[in-house]
Amino acid sequence: DSGVTQTPKHLITATxxxxxxxxxxxxxxxxxxxxQQSLDQGLQFLIxxxxxxxxxxxxxLERFSAQQFPDLHSELNLSSLELGDxxxxxxxxxxxxxxxxxxxxxxxxxx
Amino acid sequence: GIQVEQxxxxxxxxxxxxxxxxxxxxxxxxxxxxxxQNPWGQLINLFYIxxxxxxxxxxxxxxxxxERYSLLYISSSQTTDSGVYFCAVGQAGTALIFGKGTTxxxxx
Numbered sequence: 001d002s003g004v005t006q007t008p009k010h011l012i013t014a015t016x017x018x019x020x021x022x023x024x025x026x027x028x029x030x031x032x033x034x035x036q037q038s039l040d041q042g043l044q045f046l047i048x049x050x051x052x053x054x055x056x057x058x059x060x061l062e063r064f065s066a067q068q069f070p071d072l073h074s075e076l077n078l079s080s081l082e083l084g085d086x087x088x089x090x091x092x093x094x095x096x097x098x099x100x101x102x103x104x105x106x107x108x109x110x111x
Numbered sequence: 112g113i114q115v116e117q118x119x120x121x122x123x124x125x126x127x128x129x130x131x132x133x134x135x136x137x138x139x140x141x142x143x144x145x146x147x148q149n150p151w152g153q154l155i156n157l158f159y160i161x162x163x164x165x166x167x168x169x170x171x172x173x174x175x176x177x178e179r180y181s182l183l184y185i186s187s188s189q190t191t192d193s194g195v196y197f198c199a200v201g202q203a204g205t206a207l208i209f210g211k212g213t214t215x216x217x218x219x
Contacts, residue, residue, distance in 0.1 A: 033206065056204075056205065100207055102146070105153070
């Protein structure tokens with residue numbers, strides 16, 4: 001157990017819908033990272049937050065957004081969902097931007 | 112951006128065999144991690160090893176930062192070692208870049 005929690009574990013929804021994925025970092029970790037793992041793209045970095053502020057952006061679509069709250073948990077919002085958004089979404093955290101610890105992931109299926 | 116190449120892409124072993132997985136990267140890094148993704152999809156930290164050598168049970172890893180590669184050694188492999196092994200690298204304060212992974216299958 002990495003200490004990073006993610007909910008829900010599985011999510012099945014329809015095209016055009018909006019979902020929210022939640023992540024709680026390890027105790028004491030200020031940085032949260034979101035990654036998407038799909039069969040054709042591999043593990044892709046989406047976005048990083050540090051102590052509530054956006055720190056870095058990767059290949060995140062405009063339909064996706066994220067935030068980190070004062071209690072340091074983070075949410076990833078995915079809207080206008082398409083079939084191609086089906087993937088495993090991971091959250092990771094770190095205390096000092098070095099070693100990252102990954103949560104168990106949320107498996108999103110868009111039908 | 113940094114390119115990460117892992118080899119071999121696939122590896123099939125009998126239980127008890129040893130193996131070496133390689134990770135090459137295209138630029139200097141100060142963060143390198145090895146992960147094991149098990150059949151349930153979980154990413155498990157194996158090593159944080161931007162340089163040097165570390166050992167943890169049957170697993171060990173070596174990173175030669177000046178030559179831009181890292182090796183993961185698995186000895187006396189077990190069926191529970193099956194899964195995908197990822198190398199991921201990064202520079203100060205940046206996101207980890209993942210390789211495409213090595214898929215390991217260990218049969219009894």
